[in-house]
Amino acid sequence: MQAYLLNLGVLISIYSILAITLNFIMGYAGIFSLAHAVFFGVGAYTGALVAMSLSASIFVTVPIAMVVAGVLSLALALPALRVRGEYFVAASLGLQVLAVTVFSEWKSVTGGIGGLIGIPPVDLVGYQIYRPAAFFPLSLAVLVLVLVATRLLVHSSFGRSLTAIRDSESAAESFGKNVPLIKTISVVISAALAAIAGVLYAHYLAFINVESFTLDTSVLVMAMVIIGGTGTAAGPVVGAALLLLLPGLLSYMSFLPQTQIGAIQQIIYGLGMAVLMIFRPGGLVGRSKAKARTRPKDPDTEAQAPASRPAEAAR
Amino acid sequence: MTASAATNAAARPVEAPEVLLEIRNLEKHFGGVHAVSNVSMDLRAGIVTTLVGPNGAGKTTLFNLITGHLVRSGGSLRWLGRDIAGMKPYRIARLGIARTFQDLRLFNDMTVEENILTVMEPGALPFSLSGPSAREKRAKVEHVMERTDLIDKAHVRAIDLAYAERKFLSLARIMAADARLWLLDEPASGLDPNSYETFLRLLREEVAAGVTVCIIEHNLDIVVGISDRIAFLDRGRLLADGEPKSVLENPELTAIYFGDRA
Incomplete structure (x- = not known):
């Protein structure tokens, strides 16, 4: 039982890091990415390969994984951030599909479908950490670090610039903000921090393959952010915990037909999400409906004179 | 002459003040529509210029061209002698041109x-x-x-x-x-009389402190009250550009403005 809870704790920590880093671009920059699992995967593969060939020290694996994921995220950010929001979603979906193919076909590096096995445990200043009782505090500590780092960023001038761009891109650039550069930096930061979750994951399971880094994972992480509360501090953690605890809780409900538990879980997810979005569109931690209603993207547009319409449409 | 115009006049040297923004033969077409056509004017330091004209005259489009939110179809834009046409909005903003939006x-x-x-x-x-x-x-x-x-x-x-x-x-x-130049897009529309007074006071203080302002405004009280100069636009063309009195007393322009289009 204790092992079960510790295992859950580790997974919640890892997925919380993913949700926090996705929330950083979704909630504060308004960038909706369906490729977050790619950077989770890049972090995991990089961490695993470095640990197997160079060093399993967390101070080696994590920085290298962060740099690799950050650099690769430029492949998404540079071309895609020049287009409008909805196109970015499509571009990120494309990257996700592409990455899954690479993960499963580049056999010499990723081990193909079979994945990488025998990843050494993480090394923290000489101590090998593999037992869940030791790994859980480590993952929790990393989660706290990532949470603090993103909070500091959100409340820095950079965070204000991000929010300003999300609220009104044209006004932000009218006040000197280099919108593509700021968005690109935010995507790189998000990807690099997501890679940390990947490194932890690889060490913890000692085995990784492409199945952990598919579109399903990207969608799951996005669901965690939305359910918990986009643009809130605690929301992503709440969302991650809830979505990972739900399967376990359901299996304790003995009145449910246990053979159908998978289907029941999907129905509960679907219904829960729909109901939540109707009554609490800001997520569990977000603002209540009454407040959320008063925040359309640009409430003044109806007051606009026709003269400025073609101007905006032509941009 | 109003208070603000008077202070400007006092601060003004004998020759015309420095040209901040030089607009020459500016053009903007949306498909076949000429939103701005062959507009030339100078925005000079310390001078309050008001753009007037019916809706759709191209006033906001002119602002969008100056700030780089729209790319011109022809003509030139020079800020302190430097060509700024084609620059990104954030770079133009950093040169010292700021704006407000109608919305x-x-x-x-x-x-x-x-x-x-x-x-x-x-x-x-x-x-x-x-x-x-x-x-x-x-x-x-x-x-x-x-x-x-x-x-x-x-x-x-x-x-x-x-x-x-x-x-x-x-x-x-x-x-x-x-910023050195402010482009204000209908800053006073919808204000109650009290707020309106506050707005006028603020604007006068800023102008006195050296800000150059170009305003799009429909309220003729403001236009007369604080403008040194009025530029009248209609269907993308600059029909008149000069002292407020001479522009506002031109019967042809008032006819266009108040809708008695012949």
Whole structure:
């Protein structure tokens, strides 16, 4: 039982890091990415390969994984951030599909479908950490670090610039903000921090393959952010915990037909999400409906004179 | 002559003041529509210019061309002699041209204080190494909030403000931006008489402090009250450009403006 809870704790920590880093671009920059699992995967593969060939020290694996994921995220950010929001979603979906193919076909590096096995445990200043009782505090500590780092960023001038761009891109650039550069930096930061979750994951399971880094994972992480509360501090953690605890809780409900538990879980997810979005569109931690209603993207547009319409449409 | 025009006249040297922005033969076509056609004018330091004209005359399009939000179809734009046509909006903004929007475009989810603070931080780095210190920035934000009567609303989100307060926040933002040229798109529309007086006072103070202003305005009281010069646009063409009296007393222009189009 204790092992079960510790295992859950580790997974919640890892997925919380993913949700926090996705929330950083979704909630504060308004960038909706369906490729977050790619950077989770890049972090995991990089961490695993470095640990197997160079060093399993967390101070080696994590920085290298962060740099690799950050650099690769430029492949998404540079071309895609020049287009409008909805196109970015499509571009990120494309990257996700592409990455899954690479993960499963580049056999010499990723081990193909079979994945990488025998990843050494993480090394923290000489101590090998593999037992869940030791790994859980480590993952929790990393989660706290990532949470603090993103909070500091959100409340820095950079965070204000991000929010300003999300609220009104044209006004932000009218006040000197280099919108593509700021968005690109935010995507790189998000990807690099997501890679940390990947490194932890690889060490913890000692085995990784492409199945952990598919579109399903990207969608799951996005669901965690939305359910918990986009643009809130605690929301992503709440969302991650809830979505990972739900399967376990359901299996304790003995009145449910246990053979159908998978289907029941999907129905509960679907219904829960729909109901939540109707009554609490800001997520569990977000603002209540009454407040959320008063925040359309640009409430003044109806007051606009026709003269400025073609101007905006032509941009 | 009004107070502001008088102060401008007093501060003005004998020869015409320096040209900040030189617009020559500016063109903008949307498909077959000529939104701006062959417009030439100079915006000179310290001079308050008001753009008037019916809806659809191309006034906002002209602003969008100056700020780089739209790319011109022809003609030239020079800021202090430097060609700025084709520059990105953020680079033009950094040269010292700031604007407000007719639809305000506040940073709705941010507080009043954050709205003002963020325009003082154009850099992309998370923590700026140069520029004003955090304390200096806070002091300036406070000063701007006091002048625009927003000090009590410092921690209110922009979206939750009343209409007039939103208008003043849009002004506060531009006041904090330290720009040399302000392009104001209908800044006074919808203000009650009290707020309107406050707005006029603020604008006069800023002009006296050296800001050059170009306003799009329909309210003729404002137009006459604070303008040194009026530019009359209709269907993308600049029909007149001169002293307020001469433009407003031109029967042909007033006929266009008030809708008695022949």
